[in-house]
Amino acid sequence: DQQVKQNSPSLSVQEGRISILNCDYTNSMFDYFLWYKKYPAEGPTFLISISSIKDKNEDGRFTVFLNKSAKHLSLHIVPSQPGDSAVYFCSAYYLGANNLFFGTGTRLTVIP
């Protein structure tokens, strides 16, 4: 059973506007959530993370919000740029476990 879900396989956004990528999870034991970004023919690269004790983490144009009661997190990119076009993966883990659980990814297209 999937513990991390990304229900939107794709998203298109105009350049300069906000991109919001969503992620839901089922396991309340998760301690950390991470977002990865993947370009074609390349491996995923780490983008931003958030601890379960926080509700927001910001890094430049990227902000991740966590709503523990809803078991939901979102990645906001503002302003969106064409170079942000990629597949974004949400993932989660709990401390002490050698496993990282991924969602299926959302393909973001930023239209110039």
Add this chain to the structure above:
Amino acid sequence: ETGVTQTPRHLVMGMTNKKSLKCEQHLGHNAMYWYKQSAKKPLELMFVYSLEERVENNSVPSRFSPECPNSSHLFLHLHTLQPEDSALYLCASSQNPGSWDEQFFGPGTRLTVL
């Protein structure tokens, strides 16, 4: 070469073949990982190695056999695979096992089993 490299980038094999995927990291990391990404499925962690010792095996069938001869190299030996094993196989490394936000991925090997 820098980062994490994987060879071959593409592989087509029959169900009776034996082949190996190779991963090499040039980052001085102590942990290495194999992941599988099937179409429309989440990325799945298969194996975790720490200093050449396997520390995690996530219920992977025995037709997948990993080998870590040293901290820089990781292999995935394949034999008698099934068509449903066709997927993108990604290797990654990090300084320590479980340092997920410090994980560097290779570009992957696209495997097709006929």
